[in-house]
Each structure stands twice: as structure tokens, then as C-alpha cells.
Amino acid sequence: MIDLHGFGNQLLQGAVITVELAFASLIVGLILGLLGASAKLSSIKALQWIANAYTTIIRGIPELLTVLIIYFGATSVLMSVASLFGYEEYIEIGPFVAGVTALGLTFGAYATEVFRGALQSIPKGQHEAAVALGMGNVRKFYRIILPQVWRMALPGLGNLFLVLLKDTALVSVVGLDDIMRKASIAVSSTKEPFLFYSAAACMYLILTIISMVAVHYMEKKASRGIKRT
Amino acid sequence: MELSVVISYFPRLLDGAWVTLQLVILSIVLGAIFALPIALARISSSPFVRVFPFLYIFFFRGTPLLVQIFLVYYGASQFEVVKESVFWPILREPFWCAIIAFTLNTSAYTAEIFRGAIQAIPVGEVEACKVVGMTRFQMYRRVLLPRAFGIVLPAYGNEIILMLKGSALASTITLLDLTGMARTIIARTYTPIEIFMAAGVIYLVISMVVIAIFKQVEKRQNRYLGPIVIKVPEKG
Amino acid sequence: MKLKTLAVSSLLLAGAAMTSVSVQAADKVKIATEGAWAPFNFIDEAGKPQGFDVDIAWALCEKMKAECEVVTQDWDGLIPGLKVRKFDAIIASMSITEERLQVVDFTDKYYSGxxxxxxxxxxxxxxxxxxxxxxxxxxxxxxxxxxxxxxxxxxxxxxxxxxxxxxxxxxxxxxxxxxxxxxxxxxxxxxxxxxxxxxxxxxxxxxNDEIGIAVRKGDKLKAKFNKALEEILADGTYAEINAKYFPFSIY
Incomplete structure (x- = not known):
């Protein structure tokens, strides 16, 4: 690997953290997105209201602020909630967990809209057909709804993942040793900002290209059996 | 929660919000101006013309805004050539560095939105223009661009919101925008939750105002037709 | 006889187990520093925090017989992090000020600047x-x-x-x-x-800017740090660390 004044390895380690953070946030975000979309489409007013508040707030405030609020604020909120239930131990929220929470919440808010669109695009007839075949709700969801939602949501989710990948850089501000922070540390001892921030940019570009290829492959796989129109 | 802290520092937060607004408005306007030629070059029929906007867009959409800001602010000032150039009085100022980084970034995204909109116009309209004997320039000025403007509005409103949120990164290069001001206040009061929440509320209000304005403009602009949905890239 | 050995050895074992338990229970102290304040604290090429503050931290831990971990945290986040127990002490060249004393406790000074x-x-x-x-x-x-x-x-x-x-x-x-x-x-x-x-x-x-170690308000760690500080000042450990970084005393 390129030496970069001895900091090449450090940057690579940072890349590993960046990827871990992105995937952990992706999982949290996908779950939140599905829940959010189901809530928005449910007939219960309260659920709709909660989901709307969630997406409006998260999409309206800067990701950097979300990260800062979760990092500094979540611990005390969590601890005061826990103490209501008689749990007085300290609850730790490190930069990684704070990052996953903040980025997962952000991804989830945008994914809610993507999933909602996909869920709505499934014709009513298919629901009726599934019921007519005697499928239960769970079975219908796994066999009929999910595979189609997945196919239709993939392009949107792929875009969101690319956004997420770049947002991981924000977590460096609260001290997670990702690509960005490793680059800053290298800059402080070598005084070569241009070199290291360019190197960081290249690493993000490479990660972006890999993700784009992966998403493309997944899209192809998900739409097998569907004729191209 | 200490609400008194929020109340006593609220005027300073508003000062920060004003800096945020200046950053967003300037970079959005400059970004749109740059985006148009980039978008037009991007749909050129010549592959040699197409490749440059493609690389430009790919770089700015593929790397984090934070990296871009640091490259402009700390990266450029590393070189004596830059410091001795006529641009230094501008590059010396964090405000203009932020504007440059934001403008480059948002112009890449906006160019993609414009491209999507121009391409979303039905081929029939282009053919109709040719039939009535319009020149290329006339076609763009009279038909394609005004039509694209209408189609572009929802996505463009979205881009402004994203720029508003991205502007928080100006705080990392010493600017006292809304986030920077909040962080400076917290450095004195040690009340992160209260001050960050207050800043969050101000951001929410600004973005709601932007959304409301765009809903109105959209209604006016597209009042002669039903909704057209185009797919535009998300950004970060 | 056999029974006796068994009894004795099991007693010994139990004793050993208990001591090992008490060793584990020896306080684990998480110390935060900043990592961008050379030569007091900075991060080396291996990504480890180094510097005067960090050396002092390890010397104090040795005297306190505590199991320590030194972590880095951006400056803005040090006091908020201490307050929410992300770590137990800040050894990051932090000056003792009235404003900070309202939210945290400080030990005696460990140098002045x-x-x-x-x-x-x-x-x-x-x-x-x-x-x-x-x-x-x-x-x-x-x-x-x-x-x-x-x-x-x-x-x-x-x-x-x-x-x-x-x-x-x-x-x-x-x-x-x-x-x-x-x-x-x-x-x-x-x-x-x-x-x-x-x-x-x-x-x-x-x-008169005195630099101290910040701990949470009312934390017993303060007394322990103060005692260890006295010890390293008395036995020359402090002077040794001082000489590594400055040719004059900074106490």
C-alpha cells in the first residue's frame, strides 16, 4: 500500500471503521425505514403522526447536528429514562454507537419514503389474490410483498446508501477514528493537508464505486424474471 | 434542562442563523449558474464534451462535503503559489472558502437535476420545435428551459434543503454559522442538549419555510398540468 | 491426610480466586485526553496517545494501582463526556477555572502555565x-x-x-x-x-494558570489522584517526565 509518510496503514484502518459504520447504520436504517413506511400507511392516526414527525424532523435538521445531539445528548436522556425503570447503572454511548444511531435515524427517515412508494405500487389485486390463496399476513408479506418491494426500492436505497457512506465522515467530528479523522491526525503531524485530504477523497471515491457496482448487481438479481420494458 | 440558557443565548443563535442563510443563498444561486452549462455539456452528443462534466459530477457526488471543504480551506492554503496568487484575498476568508466548496458541490447535484429535467421533456416537444423552424438556442430558451424549470422545482427545493443542512459543516472551518455558534456557546455553558436542540428547531423552521415557498411556486408554475414525477439523485 | 491436602488446596484455590476477583475489582479508570496539544498530548503514528499528560496519567495510575485506559476525545467534548460518564477523568492540560469548577471538580495542579x-x-x-x-x-x-x-x-x-x-x-x-x-x-x-x-x-x-485533572463532582477519584500526585512529585517520577519535554520545571 502507498506509504503516505507512514500514515497509509492508519488511513486503511480508518476505511475499515468507515465501512463498519456504514453497514451497521444501513441495517438500523432499513429496519426504521420499513417500520416508518408501515406506520405511514397504517390506518392508525397516531402511528401516521409519529412517522410523519420522525421524517419531518430528521430530514429538516443537519446530519452533523443529529450526530452531535445523539453523541452529547442521548446518554443523559437514556439514563434518565432508564432510571424511571429503576436502572441506575451508567449507559455508555461511544462515537460508534452514536454514529450508528444518528446515521441510522437519517437513513431510516429517507428510506421510509422509498419503502412507502414501493409498498403503494403493489396492486391491490395481488393482496386479494394472496388472501384468496389462503395465505396469512406473514406469509403474504414474505412471499409476495417483500420480494417486490425489494426490487422496486433497490435503486432508491442504493442512492441512499451512497449518501450514508459520505455522511459517515461527519462522525469524525465526535472522535470516531474513521478515514476522515485519521486523515486529520496525519495532517496535524505532517502539515500536508492537501495530500491527506486528497487521499481521503480517493478512498471515499473507491468505496462509492464498489457500492455502485454492488447495487447494480443486486438490482440485476432482484429483477431477474422481470422483462425489461 | 436549563431553558434559561437557551433564552439568554437565543439572539446569538439567530446571528448564526443569519450567517447560515447567507451561505445557503449565495451558494445556491452561484451553484445554479454553474450547473446549467455543466448540465448542457453533460447531455452533449460528443463524448469528449461529456466526459468532463461526468468526472466533475462524479467527484463531487462521490466524496463527502467535509472532505471538499477541508481540501479548499486547508488543502489549497498549503501551496505558496496559491498564497501569492490574486485569489488569496478570497481564499484567505473561511466564508468564501465555504461558499466555494458549497457552490462546487451543489452545482454538481443541481446539474444532474437539470439534466434529468431536460431529458424528461417529451421528445415530441423537441420535434415540434424543429418543425416550426426554431433554432437550437430558441428551442432551449423558449421551450426546453422553461419546461425544465417547472419539472425541476420539487427536486430543486429538495436540493436547497440539503444545502441548508450541509452548511452546518461551515462550523468546522471557524465560521460562526448556526451550528458553529451553537458549538461556541456550548464551549462556555456546557449545555449541549439545550443549545443543540434550540439550533435544531431553528433549522427546522428554516426548512419548513423553504418547503412552503416551493409548494407555492410549484403550484403557480405547474398550474396548467398535473404532477410530473421525475427521478433525481439523492445527495449527501 | 489426603482429605487435609484437599481441604488446604481448595482453601488456597478459593483464596486465589478471591484475590483475583479483588484484582479485577481494582478500579478501572478511563482517562480522556485530547491528542492535539503537543507536547502535552498528541497521537503518534501508531494511533496511540502520547505526551506529558499521558505519561503523567500512566505514572499516576501506577501509584494508584488502578487499571487504566487512556482514550482521546475532541476538546469540545471533554467536559460533556466526563459529565455523562464516557470517562472518569480528564488529563488534557485543562486549566482550573471558575466556570469549569461549576460543572466538574479538579485535583491539585500538576503543572502551571x-x-x-x-x-x-x-x-x-x-x-x-x-x-x-x-x-x-x-x-x-x-x-x-x-x-x-x-x-x-x-x-x-x-x-x-x-x-x-x-x-x-x-x-x-x-x-x-x-x-x-x-x-x-x-x-x-x-x-x-x-x-x-x-x-x-x-x-x-x-x-497563575494552574492545570489540573478534572473529575466528576464529588468523585472519590479526586483524593486518589491527589495522593498519587504527591507521590510522583516526591519520588522524582514527575521530574523525570518533566525533563523529557522541557529543560526547566513546569510545576
């Missing part, structure tokens, strides 16, 4: 007339506070996330003058490649 201005050698310097000058300092430090209290409106003030970025901007000519702690600046002037272009301006002030 002062503030001093720094600028290019040919930079004119007149504290009574700073019109149009750009002065920089790290956000949330004594220097930043001093500038805010005394020069707001009289000069262009800029605050940074860490000291490294202050130096970057000084080198880039974005800053005319920097206000910072004297000792790290002394080190920077000596060790930086561009140090010879800059010099101290004026004398050091706020020399």
Missing part, C-alpha cells in the same frame, strides 16, 4: 491597537475566553476545533496573531520546521 501571544517575526504587535488584525485561538480554551472578553469588536477573532488547525492557519497567513498557552507554543517554536519564522510577542500573562 500562562498565555502568550505568538506571531510572525516581522508582525507589528500593539495590544492597544489590533484594528484589522486576525487573532486565532482554540475554541473553549482560556485563550479563546480571554480574547472574547477583551477583544470582541476590537479585532477579528477566530476560534478553532483544535490547536493544530490554529497553526495550519497561522502558517497559511490567515491569522496574524495567535493566543495560546506558552508551553506548547514553546515546543512548537522549537520543533516545527517553520518555527524559526515566528516568535513570542509580549510577556506571558495569566501565569
Amino acid at each position: 500562562g498565555l502568550r501571544f505568538l506571531a510572525k517575526k516581522d508582525q507589528s504587535f500593539d495590544l492597544s491597537n489590533l484594528e484589522g488584525k486576525v487573532i486565532g485561538a482554540q475554541r473553549a480554551t482560556l485563550g479563546a475566553q480571554f480574547l472574547e472578553d477583551n477583544f470582541t469588536g476590537k479585532a477579528d477573532l477566530k476560534f478553532y476545533d483544535n490547536q493544530d488547525n490554529v497553526y495550519l492557519d497561522l502558517l497559511a497567513d490567515r491569522l496574524d496573531i495567535v493566543l495560546s498557552d506558552e508551553l506548547p507554543t514553546y515546543n512548537w517554536l522549537k520543533s516545527s520546521a517553520d518555527g524559526d519564522k515566528f516568535e513570542f510577542k509580549g510577556d506571558a500573562f495569566q501565569k
